[in-house]
Amino acid sequence: MSETQSEKQRIRHGRSRQRKEQFLKHLAANGNISAAGRFADVQRSTLYHWKETDPHFAFLWDDALEEAADALEAEARRRAVEGYDEPITYGGKIICNPETGSPLVRKKYSDGLMAFLLKAHRPSRFKAGHTEDQRGSISICISHDDSAL
Numbered sequence: 223m224s225e226t227q228s229e230k231q232r233i234r235h236g237r238s239r240q241r242k243e244q245f246l247k248h249l250a251a252n253g254n255i256s257a258a259g260r261f262a263d264v265q266r267s268t269l270y271h272w273k274e275t276d277p278h279f280a281f282l283w284d285d286a287l288e289e290a291a292d293a294l295e296a297e298a299r300r301r302a303v304e305g306y307d308e309p310i311t312y313g314g315k316i317i318c319n320p321e322t323g324s325p326l327v328r329k330k331y332s333d334g335l336m337a338f339l340l341k342a343h344r345p346s347r348f349k350a351g352h353t354e355d356q357r358g359s360i361s362i363c364i365s366h367d368d369s370a371l
Contacts, residue, residue: 238272242279245269246286253290295339302336305329 245262249255259269273280300306307327309316317326340348 242272242282246282249283250286250289251293253287253294298332298335299339301332302339303331305331 241262241264245258245264248258248261252258255269256266259266273283306329308330310326310328311317318324319326337348
């Protein structure tokens with residue numbers, strides 16, 4: 223192999239390594255393979271080829287997706303537990319404090335996210351069909367009117 227071919231391979235390998243690092247960093251931040259590939263300027267087919275042929279890259283890919291999922295879970299927990307500020311609107315317009323000019327907000331919480339997190343972390347207690355004890359419920363209707371029986 224000539225010196226120039228060796229140098230070209232070294233440059234190509236360095237560029238690939240840099241693009242892999244960019245892809246993995248972006249994937250960990252957003253969890254979207256296509257967007258991370260566009261950010262690193264690498265085609266999806268190349269990304270999947272790297273994943274199939276490089277076990278270390280495949281491990282880092284999976285780790286980046288886990289990191290992105292952890293960030294989503296943390297944000298879901300924050301919205302469910304700490305809530306978020308929602309501007310108060312009237313007639314489609316945001317209402318502002320007349321003294322400060324800043325928008326009026328109310329604290330909102332996400333019951334749906336709370337239920338989702340409970341189902342994910344405590345399936346034995348919160349998922350339908352999964353109960354710790356298999357006791358059912360009985361409904362009893364008591365009426366003073368005997369004709370209702």
